[in-house]
Structures are given as structure tokens and as C-alpha cells.
Amino acid sequence: MSDATDHRPRAGELEGRADHTAHALDELLRCNRCGFCVSVCPTYRATLNELFVARGRNFLADRLLRGESLAEDDYAEPVFQCLLCGACQVVCRSSVKTDEVMVAARHRHWCNRGRPALLRFLFDHLLPNPRLLRRVVRLMGLGKRTGLSSLARSLGLLRWINVRLEAADALVESIPRSFLRDRLHRLGFRRTEVGATAAWVLPCPEGTAGPRLVYFIGCGTDLQLPEAGEAALRVLNAGGCELVVPEHLCCGLPPFSYGDLDAARLLATRNLEILSHFQADGIVTDCGSCAAFLSRYGELLGPSGEAFSAKVFDFAEVAVNLPLPRLRSSLRVTYHDPCHLVRGKSVRDEPREVLRRCGYELIELPEADWCCGGAGTYNIMHPQLSLSVLERKMRNIGTTGAPVVATSCPACIIQLSYGVRRFGPKVEVLHVAQLVARALAD
DSSP states (O other), X not given: OOOOEEOOOOTTHHHHHHHHHHHHHHHHHTOOOOOGGGXXXXXXXXXXXXXXXXXXXXXXXXXXHTTXXXXXXXXHHHHHTOOOOOHHHHHOTTOOOHHHHHHHHHHHHHHHHOEEHHHHIIIIIITTOHHHHHHHHHHHHHHHHHTHHHHHHHTTHHHHHOHHHHHHHHHOOOOOSSOHHHHXXXXXXXXXXXXXXXXXXXXXXXXXXXXXXXXXXXXXXXXTOHHHHHHHHHXXXXXXXXXXXXXXXXXXXXXXXXXXXXXXXXXXXXXXXXXXXXXXXXXXXXXHHHHHHHTTHHHHHTHHHHHHHTTEEEHHHHHTTSOOXXXXXXXXXXXXXXXXXXXXXXXXXXXXXXHHHXXXXXXXXXXXXXXXXXXXXXXXHSHHHHHHHHHHHHHHHHHHOOSEEEESOHHHHHHHHHHHHHTOOOOEEEEHHHHHHHHHHO
């Protein structure tokens, strides 16, 4: 694959650039550089660099979006190393959406410079093709199981090819032999066809008549944490829900976060076409990032996307209204808020309420809503800064004394699990659904 850069604009690119630039410039007009963002920005606290906080980043983005001639070295690191966690907006008196400004700035960067070959492959070919994506991950899993990837890392070959490959290999301890979609049949799902669209369906348990839900499987859950997805499916079905799992695509958050707005819209459009075939009471997912981004389809696609987004729920939002088992347990659990879920979808109380109702003793985590440094592929693209942010999170987890840390996002689970191996403490990292499933089993 060539490293050549593609400078050709794609369909809708110039229009998308104008829309997002105008929106971002409106946001930037309200940023008065007051500095309240300094107190909550994880990357600033890790670097103490003024350009790595919202007011510094916004200053650079304003110049970039207004068409000033900037050297890439002057702006690229601050703009692309923003976690997009949204913490700054919460403390900002003007509620400036710096995360959206950064997306617009990244989009302008690619429009000006062209996308590198790697992003073109990932966003134009891999994510729109789930079967190809699974094949690639299976090959990665084979390398893990045979020890080839560990050998390559120990010899420094991955670093020689690209330091990000070494970071990715260290981050993922193992890759499951079977993905969540491979396991649907053993969970009782049956394959069906709705028009030209395939789906797996699990009826309500006998004697129940709960809601009919389309279950959106996030890429991280499917390919890396199928046990968390299994737990969520079991809990929802045990609570009386009928579940439908269509053959959908990636939600579109990865390209959107990188500023590749055309790729994000394409994935969103195709998902909307696929999921519109299924009449359901709601769309539920176990991935907080997917839930938040699916809820933004209205921004990308207009009225049709708005109607869809209104029906999107995180697992905990549904589970909190189901008849949950009451587990008599002295197990102490702390909870980490995924950025997209707590700020992008305002889901804060529901996961905690679910855990309490199942009988767990919830120990509140200091800075629970601070980013863990995962942020999708941030830990791969910016490994050193990610580690600095992660170390702070792991220290806070250690202060709780809880043997289990729960969360609601696969990317956070992967990152926190890496943090346990790298920094400690020796805690178990689980999805909220896995703890509820444990209560069901007892």
C-alpha cells in the first residue's frame, strides 16, 4: 500500500467543509481565552503546554479555518492530539464546543493536504466492509496466538515499520477466536431475511412481552470483547426484550473523529438504510461511544437521522427499567464514565443505578468522568500522551480500594485493562452488563 497522499476532493467534501467551517467559526467567536478549561483538560495536565488546552487549540483552529497560511508543524499536534472528551465544554462559561471545532479543523487539514493512504484504506475500504474487517482482525489474532507478533515486537520489527504498530500490539493482549456475531446462534438467535437485509432474531422469553429492540454491535465489542456483548444480550433478553441484530456497519465515529466527514456520512447513511428495514421500539448498544454517535445522526443526515437518533439508547438506559436481580453481595465496585456517554449522551446515573440495584457496593471514583486516554484509536496514534493520561486514571482507581472497575465502553475497557498491566492496581475491568449478568446467574 502506497504512502501517497490523495489531494482529490470527494463528493460533498467542499460543501461539508463550508458547513463545518461556518459552525466552528461561530463556536470560536464565543471563546474568550479565559482559561477555565485548564482545570479539566487531561492533555494539558499531562503536558503543561498551553497549546494542548482548549483555548490554545482554539487559537490555532481559528487561524487554520480562516485560511491563514500555517506550517503543519505549528498546528497538527495540538489539533490532532485533542482527546475530544468534551470536558472543557462543561466548565466553559460560553459552552464552546471545542471538540466540534477540532473535528472541523481536522477536516480542513485533510481538505488542504489530502488524506494519507492508511486513512483511505481504513475509512473507504475496511470499515464499510465488515467481512473484510473481520478477516483482517482474524489474521491479527493468528499472529497473537502463534507468537509472531510478540516475536516481531521483541526484535523491534514493529517499531521499525511504524511505532504505532508496536503500541497497538502492546495494547491488545489477545484477540478472541470467535467474535460476538459468531456466537449469536449459540445464544438462541435465528437468522432471518427482511427484504434483502439479513438479521439475527432472539424472541422474548415465553410468558413475557417486552420491547422489540434493534441491537447495534460496536466493532470493539464484536471483535475484541464478545463476552461483554454476550452479557448484554442475555440481560436484555432475560428482562423480556425481543432482540434483532442486523448486519450493520461501523457507526462512523472513527472517521468523524479524524475529520473525515464524507466517510462518516457514508457509514451513517448506509446504517440508516439497513436499520430502517426493522420496526423496533428502540436501538440499543453496549458501546457508549456508539450510542453517543448514533444519537448524532441527525447532525449528519438531517430529519431522517433525527428520527433515528431519538430512538438510540445505551445498555444501561434500557436495563435500568428492566426487572433486575437483587444480588446479595459485599463486592465493591467503582465506575468510570466514558467521555462520549457521560457528556455526549448525558448518561451518568443509569449505570450506577443498575449496579446498585444488583446489590453491588458502589465506591465513587475520583475524577470518574476524566478521560482514560483511550479515545478510540488515540492510544495507538498518540501512545506516550495516552499513557500519561491513563496513569492518572489508574492512580485514582487505586485510591478507591475496589477490586472491580466497571464501565460502559469497549475502548475504555481495553485501555483500562492495559493500564492494569502497565501501572496497576490489580483490579478486574468489566462492562456493566457483565456484572448484571453475574447477578442473573446467582
